[in-house]
Amino acid sequence: MKSVVKSSKVNRAWLNDHVNDTYVKLATKEGYRARAAYKLKEIDETLHLIKPGQLVVDLGSAPGAWSQYVRRKLSPKTATGGGAAMGELNGRIIALDMLPMEPIEGVLFILGDLREEAVLAQLTQLMQGQLADLVVSDMAPNLSGISSVDAARVEQLIELALEFAQAHLKPQGALVAKVFHGSSYDSMFQRFKEAFISVKRIKPKASRDKSSETFLIGLGLKKS
Numbered sequence: 723m724k725s726v727v728k729s730s731k732v733n734r735a736w737l738n739d740h741v742n743d744t745y746v747k748l749a750t751k752e753g754y755r756a757r758a759a760y761k762l763k764e765i766d767e768t769l770h771l772i773k774p775g776q777l778v779v780d781l782g783s784a785p786g787a788w789s790q791y792v793r794r795k796l797s798p799k800t801a802t803g804g805g806a807a808m809g810e811l812n813g814r815i816i817a818l819d820m821l822p823m824e825p826i827e828g829v830l831f832i833l834g835d836l837r838e839e840a841v842l843a844q845l846t847q848l849m850q851g852q853l854a855d856l857v858v859s860d861m862a863p864n865l866s867g868i869s870s871v872d873a874a875r876v877e878q879l880i881e882l883a884l885e886f887a888q889a890h891l892k893p894q895g896a897l898v899a900k901v902f903h904g905s906s907y908d909s910m911f912q913r914f915k916e917a918f919i920s921v922k923r924i925k926p927k928a929s930r931d932k933s934s935e936t937f938l939i940g941l942g943l944k945k946s
Contacts, residue, residue, distance in 0.1 A: 745928045749787070755824075756787035758860060760928035762898070763791055765937060768924060771856055771896050774798050774812040779845070779854045779890070780829075781836060781883055782861030782900075783817035789829045792858070816848050836882055846890065853892040859883040859899040862935075877906040881913070888917055888943065896941050903934040914940045 745757035754760075766772050772795040780789045797809035811828040818832045818841070825831065830848055834841035861883060863875035880899055887897040897918070901910050914921045918940030925936040 754787045754790055755785040757928055759787035759791045761926040761937070762788045762858060762860075764926040764928065765898055765924050765939065766791075766795065769896075769922065769939060769941070771898070771939075772796070773855075776855035777814045777816075777849065777852050778856045778858065779849075779886075780815060780817040781857065781859040781886070782819055782879075783831070784819040784821040784823040786817070786823045786826055786829075788858055788860055789815055789817045789823075789826050793826055793828060814852075816845065818845060836886065842886075849890065853895070854887075854890055855892055855895050857883065857887045857891055857895070857897045859897070862900060862902075873904050873906040876902050876904070877910060880906075880910050884913060884917055884940075887940070888946075891943055893943050893945075895943065896939060898937055898939050900935055901938050903936065911938060914938050917944060918942055919944055 743757065745760050749755070749757045749759060752759075772778065772792055774796055776796065778792050778796070780792065783789050792815050793811065794809075796811055796813035796815065798812065815826075815829045816832070817823065817826075817829050818834065818836060820833070820835050822833060823831050832841065832844055832848070834844065836842060836845070859879075861879045863872065863879060880901055883897065883899045887895070891897065897914075901907060911921070911923075919942035920940075922939040922941065923936060924939065929935055
């Protein structure tokens with residue numbers, strides 16, 4: 723009974739923090755599906771990654787906030803202050819997730835697991851022989867609370883994003899991937915350094931202080 727009461731208090735505290743969160747309010751005002759849009763926005767505004775005419779692949783896309791932000795950046799005539807898809811799309815966006823995602827105008831969505839060959843084949847088919855300018859990955863596993871198990875799950879997803887980028891990214895392209903500080907962080911950072919000419923680390927202001935997440939950005943593939 724005590725654990726139920728404690729859990730209820732934690733849930734109420736989280737809900738209160740969430741409702742009063744600056745980025746949650748901003749996302750609601752600007753039409754984004756989640757506050758996560760502002761994480762990608764800060765990364766993009768720092769490194770100038772997204773430009774009209776690009777092919778962008780969004781891995782772990784649901785509920786769609788990152789795809790919404792990319793959609794806006796690929797529509798330069800879109801009115802400022804609206805997260806909803808609008809305006810003429812100059813470029814292509816392909817999104818993928820194991821969870822359903824409500825449609826976004828102009829965004830091609832695949833429901834599936836990138837680890838499955840049939841899903842990867844569907845994704846590459848939609849790319850129509852074109853290499854991506856940018857791959858963004860907000861993929862994260864369901865955490866078990868067992869550090870060794872969770873570290874392995876995180877590492878697997880990062881490796882998946884890296885392998886996809888190395889095979890389907892333009893030589894001058896970029897990969898943005900969410901990682902977590904933990905036992906696997908150093909090895910993941912080293913993998914990025916092996917794969918890319920330049921690697922940046924950014925913890926956006928929209929990332930909660932309590933969260934161990936940060937983002938690694940690989941710029942320019944090294945020749946294999």
